[in-house]
Amino acid sequence: MALTDTNSWTGIREELLRRIHDRVWEPGAQIPHEADLAEEFGCARTTVNRALRDLAESGLVIRKRRAGTRVALNPPQRATLTIPIIREEVEALGKTYRHSLLERDYQPVPPMLHGVFYASLGDDVLYLKTLHFADDRPYAFEERYINLDTVPEARQRKFEVSSANEWLVHNAPYSRGDLSFSALNANEETARILDCTPGTALFAMERITWTGDAPITNVKLIFAPGYRMRSHI
Amino acid sequence: MALTDTNSWTGIREELLRRIHDRVWEPGAQIPHEADLAEEFGCARTTVNRALRDLAESGLVIRKRRAGTRVALNPPQRATLTIPIIREEVEALGKTYRHSLLERDYQPVPPMLHGVFYASLGDDVLYLKTLHFADDRPYAFEERYINLDTVPEARQRKFEVSSANEWLVHNAPYSRGDLSFSALNANEETARILDCTPGTALFAMERITWTGDAPITNVKLIFAPGYRMRSHI
Known part of the structure; x- marks a missing residue:
C-alpha cells in the first residue's frame, strides 16, 4: 500500500x-x-x-x-496486435524480403465494400494486387482497396519501391481497425500465385482500417501454406 | 492540462x-x-x-x-482477446449449445508437450476429445491435455455436464497463454467428426495456458467450415 x-x-x-x-x-x-x-x-x-x-x-x-x-470470472485479456509491416516480419525470420506489384488500377467501389467506402461511392478506389516474397518464395498474396478520399496522395504512388502496406503504415495512421481471420481452400489463381496445389488450406486475414469515421483501406492477405499466426495473452 | x-x-x-x-x-x-x-x-x-x-x-x-x-511510427495496438466459453459463444449466435465427450482417458505426456508439461513427465495427463455443437450441428472439435499436477481436481470430473473448457475457465484461472492460429485441410477423422468433406480448409487454434510457471492445459480447437474469428484494434 x-x-x-x-x-x-x-x-x-x-x-x-x-x-x-x-x-x-x-x-x-x-x-x-x-x-x-x-x-x-x-x-x-x-x-x-x-x-x-x-x-x-x-x-x-x-x-x-x-x-x-x-x-470478473473470465476477464478479457489483452493481446498486442499490430499491423505488421510484412517486410519487417519476413526480415525478422532471417529471410530476404521483396514484393512484386501484380496489378494497380482504379475501380468503382466493389459491392462488398458498399456501406463501408460510402464516402467515395461516386469515385473510384485504388485497387492493388501485391505478392510478398520471403527468400524468393511466395509469402503472402495481398489484395487491397485504398479509399482515395481519405488518402488522395496514394494516386501519386506506384508502390513498386515501398509496398502499399509499408507506405500506408507510415503515411496514413489508423485510429482503429476491424480484423477477421479464416481458412480457405486455394483456388486456381491463388494456388498459381502462392505456388501450391489447388485446394491447399490457407490462412487468410481481412482488415479494414479507419481514421476517425473515414475508411482508409480494405486488405485481404492470403498466406502461403504453413503460415501460423502467434499471439499471447 | x-x-x-x-x-x-x-x-x-x-x-x-x-x-x-x-x-x-x-x-x-x-x-x-x-x-x-x-x-x-x-x-x-x-x-x-x-x-x-x-x-x-x-x-x-x-x-x-x-x-x-x-x-513510434507503428505503435502496437491492443486487441481484447479472451478465452471464450464456447457455450456462451454459440449462445451469443442465438443457437442452442451442447457438447459431447468423445473420449476421456489418462495418457503419458505426448512428445509434442515434452518440455512444456515437464512437471508431470513421470505422470499421466488427462486427455479429452470433445465435440461442441451449435443447433445440433458440429461447431468445433476439441482435443485437450490437462496437467494433473496443476489441476488435480480434474481427475474427479467427468466433463459430461460442463465441458472442460467451461470448467477450467471457472476453476483454473490462468495468468498467461500462448496462442497460435492456422489453417489445415480436414483429414478423414476430422472430416467425419465435423461432418464435412476431407480436404476442406478448417480454421484451427492452439492454446497453452499457464498459472505462473505451471502449465494448466494444452488445447487444439478445429472449427467447422466457415468459421471466422473477429477482432478489433
Whole structure:
C-alpha cells in the first residue's frame, strides 16, 4: 500500500488491479463497497467510483446495481496486435524480403465494400494486387482497396519501391481497425500465385482500417501454406 | 492540462498518452526532453522518466540513447482477446449449445508437450476429445491435455455436464497463454467428426495456458467450415 498514489483515480486503479492480479480478491469474489474503499484509501468516494468504472469498462470487474461489484470470472485479456509491416516480419525470420506489384488500377467501389467506402461511392478506389516474397518464395498474396478520399496522395504512388502496406503504415495512421481471420481452400489463381496445389488450406486475414469515421483501406492477405499466426495473452 | 495529476507518474503518462493519441505529437516526431517536460509539469524528472519508460515498454515511444525520444511510427495496438466459453459463444449466435465427450482417458505426456508439461513427465495427463455443437450441428472439435499436477481436481470430473473448457475457465484461472492460429485441410477423422468433406480448409487454434510457471492445459480447437474469428484494434 505504501506506493499507492491515493490522490488520483489512476493510483487507486493501480492498487485495485494489483489486488485482482495477486488474487487478494479472487475471480468471482465480491469486493468491498465503494465507501469502505474510500475510507481505506483516505480519498473521495468519487475517486474510487472513477477507478471502478474504468475497471468495469475493461471487463475486469462486474458491477450490478444492487449486488455490488465482483471480480470478473473470465476477464478479457489483452493481446498486442499490430499491423505488421510484412517486410519487417519476413526480415525478422532471417529471410530476404521483396514484393512484386501484380496489378494497380482504379475501380468503382466493389459491392462488398458498399456501406463501408460510402464516402467515395461516386469515385473510384485504388485497387492493388501485391505478392510478398520471403527468400524468393511466395509469402503472402495481398489484395487491397485504398479509399482515395481519405488518402488522395496514394494516386501519386506506384508502390513498386515501398509496398502499399509499408507506405500506408507510415503515411496514413489508423485510429482503429476491424480484423477477421479464416481458412480457405486455394483456388486456381491463388494456388498459381502462392505456388501450391489447388485446394491447399490457407490462412487468410481481412482488415479494414479507419481514421476517425473515414475508411482508409480494405486488405485481404492470403498466406502461403504453413503460415501460423502467434499471439499471447 | 487542468486535469493532469502531476503528482504521479501515471498522471503524467495519461497526459503523454493524450498528446500522442490527439496527435499533438505526431507519429515519428521527437518529443520534448525529460527535463523540459519535468519543468512543464512541475514534477521531478524521475517521474517523467518513469512515465516515458512505461510508454517505451508498451511500444508507444522509441527511446534512443543520444537521439532522444520519438513517438513510434507503428505503435502496437491492443486487441481484447479472451478465452471464450464456447457455450456462451454459440449462445451469443442465438443457437442452442451442447457438447459431447468423445473420449476421456489418462495418457503419458505426448512428445509434442515434452518440455512444456515437464512437471508431470513421470505422470499421466488427462486427455479429452470433445465435440461442441451449435443447433445440433458440429461447431468445433476439441482435443485437450490437462496437467494433473496443476489441476488435480480434474481427475474427479467427468466433463459430461460442463465441458472442460467451461470448467477450467471457472476453476483454473490462468495468468498467461500462448496462442497460435492456422489453417489445415480436414483429414478423414476430422472430416467425419465435423461432418464435412476431407480436404476442406478448417480454421484451427492452439492454446497453452499457464498459472505462473505451471502449465494448466494444452488445447487444439478445429472449427467447422466457415468459421471466422473477429477482432478489433
